[in-house]
Amino acid sequence: MSLRNAPMQTPVPHPDKTSLFRPDIRAEIDHWIAKYPPEWQQSACMAALMIVQEDNGGHLTTELMDKVADYLDMPPIAVYEVGSFYAMYEHKPVGRHKICLCTNISCMLNGSDHIYQHLQQRLGIRFGEVTEDGQFSLKEVECLGACCGAPMMQIGKTYYEHLTPQRVDQILDRLEAADGK
Ligand code: FES
Incomplete structure (x- = not known):
């Protein structure tokens, strides 16, 4: 089955979101979430990926994308799609x-x-x-x-x-x- 046809599973809200990221990272992501109506918090996905990428020295990992998915109540596949589509996201280490x-x-x-x-x-x-x-x-x-x-x-x-x-x-x-x- 192609990813395009894969069923979008309803994400299960993460029981304790405070454990996903440090407080300063949560504050940055929350700043972006607050820009959108509550039911559209997934709109902060791109910003959240940039924030965690920068905090990780410039590249994303699957674990980080999974955490973003948990934090925004999104299916992981939807976050992978964003992270793999745009050129500003890196998936292996980059230089300083x-x-x-x-x-x-x-x-x-x-x-x-x-x-x-x-x-x-x-x-x-x-x-x-x-x-x-x-x-x-x-x-x-x-x-x-x-x-x-x-x-x-x-x-x-x-x-x-x-x-x-x-x-x-x-x-x-x-x-x-x-x-x-
Ligand atoms: S071609 Fe537009 S910035 Fe290089």
Whole structure:
């Protein structure tokens, strides 16, 4: 049976939700739950996944997705669907700085290949890999909506646009210095 046709089981409310996450994590998720009507708390699923992913060093696990499902009274499969559909969720460890390089059309036409080559040389990793020291990981992404600044990359919550190899070096130098390297 395909996942699409799998019956959606009614989730059994978790008996003690306070045991699922630390108080600070619960407070962050509850902040998002409060934005929606009580019967639509599942709308906080995307935010909850981001919160637990960040708290887990940048990637999700099945156990964490199950906890989110319990917390939001959702079937686990529904949470897996969200977690596996959107590119911002990771399912294996990433670097402390996750470099997301856009290779979509505007960025490609403006030299993202060249930027990728430079990143590969500087970091010694390719897309989908993490540096040995765990400091950087490299990810290929689709358009991030900053085509006017192509070529561009995102690191953490910051967009870096109009990239050149020199500018990439300045950005990475700054991050390394901030990390005490
Ligand atoms: S194509 Fe790269 S941000 Fe749009």
